[in-house]
Amino acid sequence: MVVPLEHVIILSGLLFSIGVMGVLFRRNVIIIFMSIELMLNAVNLALVGFSRYHNNVDGQVFVFLVMTLAAAEVSVGLAIIVALFRNRQTVNINEMNLMKN
């Protein structure tokens, strides 16, 4: 392995945190969604690291499945965003608060 495992994990943690930051900071639904993709990629990175460390393929298959999920989620998510945009003409998350207490 080129670098110690903990470096990979910390890198993944950092990337994950940046993804979370995007979710918490951005107002544009599409970008929030991209940030979630960033989080998933961070997870994948950790998986690859662990897989390499344990020298077993399970982790990489897991990554494969996570990618599948990401693709599926993105398509459904964007479809919902499209449906919403048709009705409301906005992608600003702050304006999506019809339902609240």
Add this chain to the structure above:
Amino acid sequence: MIGLIPFFPLLGFLINGLGGKRISERMSGIIASVVVGLSFIVAITLFGEFLKIGTPLEQTLFTWIAVGKFTVSFSYVLDSLSLVMVLVITGVGLLIHIFSIGYMKGDPGIQRYFSYLNLFTFMMLTLVMSDNFLAMFLGWEGVGLCSYLLIGFWFEDPVKAAAGKKAFIVNRIGDFGFLLAMFLIFSRFGSLKFMDVLIPQQIAQIPIEIVTAITLLLFLGATGKSAQIPLHIWLPDAMAGPTPVSALIHAATMVTAGVYLIARCGILFAASEITMSVIAVIGILTAFFAATIALTETDIKKVLAYSTISQLGFMFAAVGVGAFAAGIFHLMTHAFFKGLLFLAAGSVIHGMSGEQNMLKMGGLKQKMPTTYWTMLAGVAAISGLPLLSGFFSKDEILWNVYSSQFGGNILFGIGLFTAAMTAFYMFRLFFMTFHGDRRWSKEVSPHESPKIMTIPLIMLAVLSVVGGFIGIPESWGGHNFFHQFLQKSTQDATGYITHQYSSGLLLSENILMILSIVAAIGGLLLAYRFYVQRPDIPGKISKSLSIAYKLVSGKYFIDELYGLLFVRPLRNGSELFLKKFDISVIDGIANGSGKVMLVLGNKLRRIQTGVMQNYAAVIFLGVISIIFYLYLK
């Protein structure tokens, strides 16, 4: 066979409940009464059988809950204690059902009314006949629910609906105690069957603190259901329901469930001296304070409501000092005369077209002779006039309070004083209603109630008069049948309590009896003076004579003195204690905690902004908390 007793009212409930408007008004009343009557007949038959065999009758219907080793079966048991209760519930219940046919005539929701009434009877029977705490709790909750439904029966009136809600909330506080006690019993005894729990050897193995906790929690449940301080506040408000409901639920049966609970678990309660003392003191205090409130109340049903609280206090005092049989005896006689009083009051209200204020009554004697005479029997009985039912039972309680180790002179003194007050305010009610000027307005034309209402009155009046003879005190050389009958159910409990019947007492039972007769008659005379003689005298006196004479004649003086020394401070004290305490503390806890909840709810509401990002932030906060938790570990 035993199962039939609760089955019939359930059947009646189903018929009336599901039939709805398809059943005619008349028919629904008949169905409801017949099913209760059938239960009563079965109960009588079983009573005979029980006397022959002498051992409790049991019937297991099915296994209710079975988890691992823990099983609760749904079974009914009839021992002497539950038999007394069953006879009272079905007997008095039957009369009240019949009375309702007349009273509720023409009400659009009469089918609903009778279905609730039958459901109530079923639940109450389940409560007293079940052989375990869990099924008892079913009945306990069930009667609460029916009570709630019946109080709010005339729901168009928001005040009445609110009264129902109050009753409901307060009862839930009591239920909390019951439930928790049940869980504690289960975790300590491993069973919820009375047979397994109420064994002296078993109880002796449990730490006394736990027993005290269990019994105090059960007592909390009992105070809620039986309207004892501090959970008494719902009962006066509960009078918003139809009067027969007040008679059945809020006088004769449901409110006595607390007394029954304690008597049923007598062995458990007797094991904890603390609990017993608490019960005795709370009981006497409730009796006393409720009586003082009743002194000046002008709403006829409110007087009866406070009187009920007061009499329940007596019952609690009785079971609190270990006189379980005496408590149940008073429960029974009380069911007779309080049921009667409520029905008679109902008859008056019916005749007065819904008027409940006694200031607008008076002089009804000629208009409603049957009601007059039956009510007189009830008033005399509750006041404890000699040889009437209330006399024997109340006297027995006072004697036990005096002689028991949990009682004492002070409690006895308060009790005796309360007995005098009882006679006073009951006769006050009686005189204000039936004697004196006719204070009702022109539009009202008081009339005697129809036969269907007066016949139950007469029967209850007979019971109120003679009902006490089954428990003639032994000091009269009598043979206290009731005591002996209940012995099986209560002897184990009384075994715990060492009565000091013989030694070290100043007064004998007979002397106490004379004292209580004096108290009763004193109260009666006082009431007579104030409310029958006085009204025409004060006017004349004040016109023609000097102040000195007033003092000498004593009329005003006594009145003023009464007002100054007796009523006002007492009333103020009681108001402070009961009503203000109600509003500030109990209502405070009931409503206030509700308000706090609502305020909290509104605070929480603000977090729910509808913006997805805030939610994500909260989720993230949760994640951080978990990380913190892990880090601290």
Add this chain to the structure above:
Amino acid sequence: MTLSLLFYIISTLTIGSALLVVLNRNAVYSAVLLVFTFFNLSILYLLLEAYFLAVLEIIIYAGAIMVLFLFVIMLFNVGKEQVLPKIMSFQRAVSLFLLVIFFTGVSLFTIQGVQDLHQPAGSASIGNVTAIGEALFSKYLFPFEIASILLLVALIGTVYLAKRKI
């Protein structure tokens, strides 16, 4: 050694571009920067000897998913986000604080448990197509099939929700 140096350089680029994805206001820039991040990640996969995944990363993420994103962005024609009155609102400050805690926590947990873990040995064969293919069609046969159903559901859902007239 050079490889590990490369790893750190690419890591820095990844972090930098990811931060820019999150922080710049223009949605199109974000999307392009995200593609760049995925390229970097793909190189990291290569360095970790996950060859198949490195290719997949480019094909799926950069090739398919990001195109979808860009397409939607173009469709809506959403340009810059409206500028908020305060760049650092209270909520953002708190969020940033929480993020720092989160990252510190994860790092601390990692460092506490794992110290200088290399796994020099081992054949690099786990990362190639054969190994993954075999795993997918043997041990992971069932999950693989479920993944196909997942895509079917996504297909159904997307068509239903996004199509103008159905």
Add this chain to the structure above:
Amino acid sequence: MDLSLYFTRQDLWGILPEIVLLVGALIILSIELFARSQRAAMLGVGILSLVIAGGFASKNFGSSFILFQGMVTLNDYSTFFDLLYMTAGIVTMVISYNYLERKGGETRGEYFALILFATMGMMLMTRGNDLVIIFLGMELLSLSLYVLVGFLRHDVFSNESAIKYLLLGAFATGFFLFGAVLVYGTTGTTNFQHIASAITNNEILSDTLLSLGIGLLLVGFAFKVALVPFHMWSPDVYQGAPTSVTAFLCTAPKAAGFGALLKVFLVAFPALHADWQDLLWALALLTMIVGNISALVQTNVKRMLAFSSVTHAGYLCIGILVLNEMGVSAILFYLLVYSVMNLGAFGIISLLEKEEKGVNFKDYEGLASKHPWLSASLALFMLSLAGFPPTAGFVAKYTLFSSAISEGYIWLIIIAILNTLVSVYYYVRLIVNMYMRTSEETLVPFLHPLLSVVIFILAISIMFFGVLPGWLIDTVTQAARIYT
């Protein structure tokens, strides 16, 4: 490589219910290809496939299998949940029959197909014996639900709740995945048994990372079952989703979440359960209290029921805290009863709903006098939710609480009981509105015979399991015994 080793006849028989559901979904989608608006046919195929799948699933009662090399386990535990989901699925389909039309939408094949896919996902969650399967099942479920929640595509509320659910769900999935990765990374495997043996043999990379991993997994599950503070999505989503979907959303997926969470704790981390006691305790406490207090101030019945279901999740969390045979069986019992109650309640609400009316407390005034049977059923569901004897809700609460008491969690139970007392307020409020208020204008239910039968059966079973819970308790105890 011999593929037949990895895909045996037994495997095929085991996943037959899933295959049936898949085929059913495809048939429904194809019906639409040939003829539009064949609502009855689609409903029929949907229900039929659920029934057939249920039949195949219930054949497994009493036996247990390990399929796909330990990926999936079939036993009474999983079968219990299978049948629970299928029941929920059938009821949901029935109550959806013409609901969407009333809300200005269209009942289409996708709707029924997605319910079948969601059912499949949930089945995988409790059948799965591997983090990968749990993950895939959860995502299959979530994806279907995202679409179902947003199924009224022209309704802004439906859109909005879909987007909220999707973003927050994906966000939570991120944490769940990160947790799963850390568990995989520290133990080197995703199989539950292997994880458990790695932990007991102390062959893990790092204790701290493992616990972080479990913590993040917990976040994922907590989101799914709506434990405080991961519950924020539920009221908004429940409110905005079509009510028929809400009925589904608040019952079966919650059961699946709890089922999977329980299984993870029981099979993969039994040795570590003790470490999580305090956290679960706090979660249970917080969830009960916050859910309850929030429910008090709601004016929308769907939101009230959303918070009520949060509260119930809090009670269920107590069972996870206990985690012995009694506790687990109590959870299973509770989940079933909870599902029946909520399906009934939401079912009735959905058939009373019309355009804007039917979801506020006020709308229910005077309902009892016009529709006594419907009101009585709704009142029964409310009383059961509040935990009144002799309804099943009482037995469920009772068994759950007594399992906790016997493990010594007395304070938690005191608070739980206080909470149930408070909760009575908002449940009875609906009853009061129906029975004790009058209104000139009452709601008009859209009843069709099938729906009436279903609601009647739900109401009867609430009474039945309250009075004679013995059979069900035996079943759940048997199911709970598998892992405890």
